[in-house]
Amino acid sequence: MNYTLFTLSWFETILAGISVLAIYSFLYRENKFYRLFEHLFIGISTAIVTIEPIKTFFWQTTLKPLLGLDRLAFPDGTYVADYDFNYLLFLIPIFFGSLYYSILVPKYSWLAQITIGFLLGISGGMAFNATMVEVTPQIIDSFRPLYINLPEQSARENLINSLNNIFFLIVLFSTSCYFFFTFKRKPNGVVEKISTSGRWLMMGCFGAFFGTTIMARLALLIERLQFMVDHWWVAVMALF
Amino acid sequence: MNYGLKLDSRLIFLLVFIVVAIPLVYDSSIKPAKMETANVTYQELEKLAENQKNGKPALVLIAADLAPSTQSENEPQTSVLIEHLLRRRIPFGLISLIPFATPYLEQMPQEIVTKLAQETGETWEYGKDWVNFGYRPGSTIMIQKFAKSKDLHEFFKTDAQAIPMKKLEIMKGIKTIQDIPALIELTGTVGVFNVWLQFFRSDQHVPTLIHGCTAITIPEAYNYFITNQISGLLEGVAGAAWYEELLSEVYPARKPGHALKIMTALSIGNILIIVLIGIGNLQELWNYWKNKRTRNF
Incomplete structure (x- = not known):
């Protein structure tokens, strides 16, 4: 990739590279260079998260039709269609949603509870539906045959799949046992021993999570290094 | 000591x-490790290409819910999947629930089209081969409305560049979720994949779901794969690297992408x-x- 000096893409690349160096300087020690860019990042992120929904959703689909700005106009200034007064109905949900901000005024903060209650009701209903859709197939899949003898599979494949399902059931049962607190467990009792094995199996799972987390973090570093090598360094060398 | x-x-x-x-x-x-999940994903996209030959208008939806914090893994995944769709001439639309994904939705297909044009001499056109629906806020509510919409032209109104839906050739014949045979969802952000899985469906039609996850979310994503809730899975950058390998086998003139480089350094x-x-x-x-x-x- 080639960069022409003092063009927008050159400035973007140089600034991005400086930002990367500033953030990674924290690995050496806490410093003001890092803090400056951390605050810049927070400010820019907040601005994007605030502006994008307004620009792409609230303005386009709500405010523009409400104000009649989406109507096509003839050269003489008259409009192709009359203003649709049904758009004024938008004011009802806008007003209702705006009650959320009454939380900022102590005297009227109770009004926010109406909006919050409404949102909680909707969220609860949707979460119930969503959980059923997401978890039910996983519960159904847990009922697996312990002995598999499919004619289309070889004896080795049947054996491996059978062992896999047996192991799956052991893990499922022992891990569930760990979270079973309904009655008092006897020390060195059967349930206690099964739940201990469940804890060990979960430790193995957490180890896998830890390993994949390291992979993901390393990938982040490598991607930035790749940017520094392939782009930033080329942009810097364009100066000389 | x-x-x-x-x-x-x-x-x-x-x-x-x-x-x-x-x-x-x-x-x-170095040659990446073979990923069975990536093989399955490749076959799923090949199946879509075969079904495309039947002539029924269809659009694959790519929910590119990536952000700078997941870019290192989700971006190579999105790139290889877009490349495969473009090579097989499967029309696709890009959408995102994450505001930070906006630049990726614009840049990625353009860059891949330029690369493919240099390699093959063929051309691909915006509005005919792909469309960018842009960032769409509203998460669960938006997805539910999308899935239940009787007229997607009315639902979207315009693309990310404010071009009306009826002016886009790719949208001809695309009316409801039933015209979307598959959803490719790429994210590493907690809770985003779940809402697509939970709500992007109708009573009559559940699109084939393919998921690209980051390494951190692999153990969680694998649950959905073994229970057949998803038909394809790309596991972090390793999945993308193997997918690149599959593409390079079928298209020998192909230049290696950066998933392979990242994977080498990662190994x-x-x-x-x-x-x-x-x-x-x-x-x-x-x-x-x-x-x-x-x-x-």
């Missing part, structure tokens, strides 16, 4: 930095970390054994 425990963490950072930088500077790569970095963990554990064992012996005397 407690060298391991007294090691300055900055030295480890420097060591990791040097080790992972070597393959990047020397532009070297070397992982080896270093395993070695460091091994040294640390050996050091601990040595101290334990030494202290035990001293106590016995």
Whole structure:
């Protein structure tokens, strides 16, 4: 990739590279260079998260039709269609949603509870539906045959799949046992021993999570290094 | 002799930095590990290409819910999947629930089309081969409205560049979710994949779901794969690297993408970390054994 000096893409690349160096300087020690860019990042992120929904959703689909700005106009200034007064109905949900901000005024903060209650009701209903859709197939899949003898599979494949399902059931049962607190467990009792094995199996799972987390973090570093090598360094060398 | 425990963490950072930088500077790569999930994903896209030949208008939806924090893994995944769709002439639409994804939705297909045009001499056109629906806020509510919409032209109104839906050739014949045979969802952000899985469906039609996850979310995503809730899975950058390998086998003139480079550096970095963990554990064992012996005397 080639960069022409003092063009927008050159400035973007140089600034991005400086930002990367500033953030990674924290690995050496806490410093003001890092803090400056951390605050810049927070400010820019907040601005994007605030502006994008307004620009792409609230303005386009709500405010523009409400104000009649989406109507096509003839050269003489008259409009192709009359203003649709049904758009004024938008004011009802806008007003209702705006009650959320009454939380900022102590005297009227109770009004926010109406909006919050409404949102909680909707969220609860949707979460119930969503959980059923997401978890039910996983519960159904847990009922697996312990002995598999499919004619289309070889004896080795049947054996491996059978062992896999047996192991799956052991893990499922022992891990569930760990979270079973309904009655008092006897020390060195059967349930206690099964739940201990469940804890060990979960430790193995957490180890896998830890390993994949390291992979993901390393990938982040490598991607930035790749940017520094392939782009930033080329942009810097364009100066000389 | 407690060298391991007294090691300055900055030295480890420097060591990791040097080790992972070597393959990047020397532009070297090693063959990635075979990923069965990536193979299945490849076959799913091939099936879509075969169904496309039947002539019924269809649009694959790519929910590119990536952000700078997941870009390193989700971006190579999105790139290889877009490349495959473009090569097989499967029309697709890009959408995102994440505001930070906006630049990726614009840049990625353009860059891939330029690369493919140089390689094949063929052309691909915006509005005919792909469309960018842009960032759409509203998460659950938006997805539900999308899935239940009787007229997607009315639902979207315009694309990200404010071009009306009826002016886009790709949208001809695309009316409801039933015209979307597959959803490719790429994210590493918690809770985003779940809402697509839970709500992007109607009573009559559930699109085939393919998921690209980051390494952190692999154990969670695998649950959905083994229960057939998703038909394809790309596991982090390793999945993208193997997918690149599959594409390179079928299209030998193809230039390697950056998933392979990232994977090479990642493999070397992982080896270093395993070695460091091994040294640390050996050091601990040595101290334990030494202290035990001293106590016995």
